[in-house]
Amino acid sequence: MGMRLAMGHIDELDDTVLAFARQLGLSSVQFHTPSNLSGEHGYWEVDELVALRRRCEDAGLRVEGIENVPLWHWDKVLFGRPGREAQLANYCRTIRNLAAAGITVLGHHFLPGYVWRTDLRAAGRGGALVTAFDADRVDEGNALAAYKLTPSATGAEPIAAEQLWDHYRVFLETVLPVAEEAGVRLALHPDDPPVDRPLGGIARILSSPEGLERAHELSGGSPAWGLNLCLGSVSELAGHESVDRVIDYFGPRGKIFYVHFRDVRGTVPRFEECFLGEGNLDPAAVLRRLAAVGFDGFIIDDHVPAMVGDADTWGDTSPAAYCSRGRAHAIGYLQGVLNALGTAPAEV
Numbered sequence: 001m002g003m004r005l006a007m008g009h010i011d012e013l014d015d016t017v018l019a020f021a022r023q024l025g026l027s028s029v030q031f032h033t034p035s036n037l038s039g040e041h042g043y044w045e046v047d048e049l050v051a052l053r054r055r056c057e058d059a060g061l062r063v064e065g066i067e068n069v070p071l072w073h074w075d076k077v078l079f080g081r082p083g084r085e086a087q088l089a090n091y092c093r094t095i096r097n098l099a100a101a102g103i104t105v106l107g108h109h110f111l112p113g114y115v116w117r118t119d120l121r122a123a124g125r126g127g128a129l130v131t132a133f134d135a136d137r138v139d140e141g142n143a144l145a146a147y148k149l150t151p152s153a154t155g156a157e158p159i160a161a162e163q164l165w166d167h168y169r170v171f172l173e174t175v176l177p178v179a180e181e182a183g184v185r186l187a188l189h190p191d192d193p194p195v196d197r198p199l200g201g202i203a204r205i206l207s208s209p210e211g212l213e214r215a216h217e218l219s220g221g222s223p224a225w226g227l228n229l230c231l232g233s234v235s236e237l238a239g240h241e242s243v244d245r246v247i248d249y250f251g252p253r254g255k256i257f258y259v260h261f262r263d264v265r266g267t268v269p270r271f272e273e274c275f276l277g278e279g280n281l282d283p284a285a286v287l288r289r290l291a292a293v294g295f296d297g298f299i300i301d302d303h304v305p306a307m308v309g310d311a312d313t314w315g316d317t318s319p320a321a322y323c324s325r326g327r328a329h330a331i332g333y334l335q336g337v338l339n340a341l342g343t344a345p346a347e348v
């Protein structure tokens with residue numbers, strides 16, 4: 001199908017979101033723990049997945065994939081708590097059910113403490129609201145504490161790096177054979193922020209090119225394992241240098257399953273999110289590099305600044321908040337660059 005742009009990170013699908021995607025001229029979408037799926041038994045069921053896919057297809061939109069099962073479906077897997085086997089069995093059911101429903105990409109992270117920010121409402125360009133991270137302010141707590149995927153009490157249960165690697169090993173050893181058989185590809189999101197110190201007592205292991213390469217080794221070459229290459233998270237480490245290294249290692253191996261296209265200004269220990277084109281990365285250079293290594297997956301918009309009239313989409317995951325000016329800007333920006341680089345409109 002070739003490198004293409006999809007509308008991503010949809011938290012709740014409704015007719016507004018479908019119309020927004022079509023108005024932006026897109027032909028596919030991707031979901032982020034969508035509230036449309038109840039998952040009430042600890043896994044997503046075939047019927048609800050099929051209903052979600054059909055609703056999109058009826059509006060002329062393909063479903064590229066889904067990212068992140070609800071936290072309560074696999075928190076014991078992340079934390080290595082008793083009850084992990086039952087959750088792993090349910091994760092395998094979700095994988096098989098996705099395949100049965102014709103959805104073949106499932107994104108995951110391996111951050112028991114989830115993403116960490118020290119500010120959700122920093123002032124970006126022209127006063128747009130952006131998130132920010134400052135390592136000196138970590139002790140104040142995670143500004144994302146109330147977000148749907150953030151665990152409630154992290155500090156109570158410290159996890160060391162090698163312990164977390166072991167949790168990830170157990171996860172991969174259990175789910176990869178099932179994913180291979182089902183034909184579902186599991187895409188790993190790098191740590192955000194990419195710091196090599198624990199946050200809230202929990203180690204971060206996928207915070208560097210070396211960490212991601214070790215995860216690749218752990219996957220044992222399984223065709224079902226690859227990256228959800230979040231350019232923002234990797235740019236937070238060392239800007240273009242880290243992004244280029246990850247693209248050059250994983251791209252030629254066919255291990256970039258999809259891309260989160262966002263950027264930040266600054267690198268750890270201090271950065272803030274920003275509009276595309278004003279951060280660490282040259283978006284056109286990144287797209288050229290992805291094309292050069294043979295990347296042929298989908299690219300989605302990611303967190304976007306909240307502009308005049310936009311809601312704060314970390315606090316408000318409603319369809320109205322989702323269809324923001326900030327998101328329209330990110331998608332339009334990427335469409336423009338892709339077109340300028342010669343990507344056929346039909347592929348965008």
Ligand SMILES: O=C(O)C(=O)C[C@H](O)[C@H](O)CO
Pocket residue numbers: 067068107108109111115149189190192230232233260302303
């Ligand atoms: O932090 C990011 O870059 C994200 O896109 C947040 C998403 O929930 C991601 O799947 C978490 O790792």
